Amino acid sequence: MNSELPLVSIVVPTFGRPKLLIRAINSILNQTYTNLEIIVVDDNNPNSPERKETQLLLEEYLEDPRIRYTQMAKNSGGAIARNKGVEVSNGCLVCFLDDDDEFLPNKLELQVKKFIESEDKLAVVGGFANILDENSKIKRVEKNQLKGSVFKNQLETNVCTTSIAMISKAIFLEAGGFSNVPSSQEHTLFIKIFAINPLYDYVEAPVVNIYHHDGARISTGTRKAEGAILLYEYVQSFYKQLTAEEIKRINSAHYINIIRAYMSIEKGRAEAFKYLSKLAHSKKYLDKEVFKYLLLVILGIKRIEKLKSYI
Structure with a gap:
């Protein structure tokens, strides 16, 4: 990759959590790496209270030229919302952040450095993740320490998760983006990406806080x-x-x-x-x-x- 500092696009899909969204956006604005843009994709239904509250909360943030706000015509799900964000983005590197999670301050800096300094043409750069409970206490640090050619590993288990990854936009687009499937969207995405370019590396540090709810949750849906x-x-x-x-x-x-x-x-x-x-x-x-x-x-x-x- 060119040694010039690339523009990184961070896509933040949001649905039903306007107040948590602000925490996510602030964590991006607090990055040590500043050549970035934020694309908030509002997947709330038009005229819903959540859509109106999201618009209201974002008003002051939209004064920052690095932040853009796009609305889905109807609730379409995370896969389609993320694809829409990439579609309107300008960066050559793409990250995703769920609206209830947050980046750690040096995430982008560490991952861009890995992309630039690597002798290989990487498809994805990952890292570690702090898994937090509802009280913001760290339950564990998630570490997947695979690197190199990981396509076969990805067929077996998910090598990286959406909020951790920094992805080459060109390869993301060539792979066709997220598939609109009932679940396992990110696992499917990374299979498609690594089928094109299997090269993956990671930074040896937590780059994101991922919030998990305690206890087992049983659903009636299939x-x-x-x-x-x-x-x-x-x-x-x-x-x-x-x-x-x-x-x-x-x-x-x-x-x-x-x-x-x-x-x-x-x-x-x-x-x-x-x-x-x-x-x-x-x-x-x-x-x-x-x-x-x-x-x-x-x-x-x-x-x-x-x-x-x-x-």
Whole structure:
């Protein structure tokens, strides 16, 4: 990459959380790297209270020429909103920030430096993430320390998450952006990106605060499970490039992902058990991993979480 400091576009989709959005924007404005633009994509429905409140809160911020505000014609979901933000952006590097998370002050500086100094033409630069609870206390630091050619790794598990990544805009566009699928949008995106250019690196420091809610959440919707199955079907389209051992490992990872997705919804136990059977069959014996998910299917997420609290 050219050694001149590139313009970085940060796309912030927002839906239903106008007050948290301000925290996210402030975390970008407080970056040590200043050649940036912010594109806020308002995915609230027109005439909704959230749309009106978002407009009102953004009034003073829009005096800053680095901040632009675009509205979706209707609530379209995060994938389409993020794609819209990239479409109107001017930078050659793109970041995404969920409206309830926040960048740490040197995120952009560290990642741009990695892009510029790398001898490879990187597709994505990642980093670590602080995972915080509802009281803003750090529960853990998420570290994925893979680098280099990571396409096969991405087929198995997600190498990077949306709010962590800095992405080459050209490759993002060539990959077609986010797919409008029920769930697993970011996992699918990075498969598409790394299929074009598999080169990934990361900075060895937390670059974002990601806020998680405590406790297990059980949903009546099936979108998470539907998305997990679609992701697995998409991954299988690359199996001709893989060895039998790689396919076996990737199958196991996706069986587990689908089990967890079904166990997060009401009345999902029967479907989860089907994929548990596939997992056990692929292993050919009852190892620790199979036993772990057998307990999950039998007891359920809420009971497992309760048991953990006693340990």
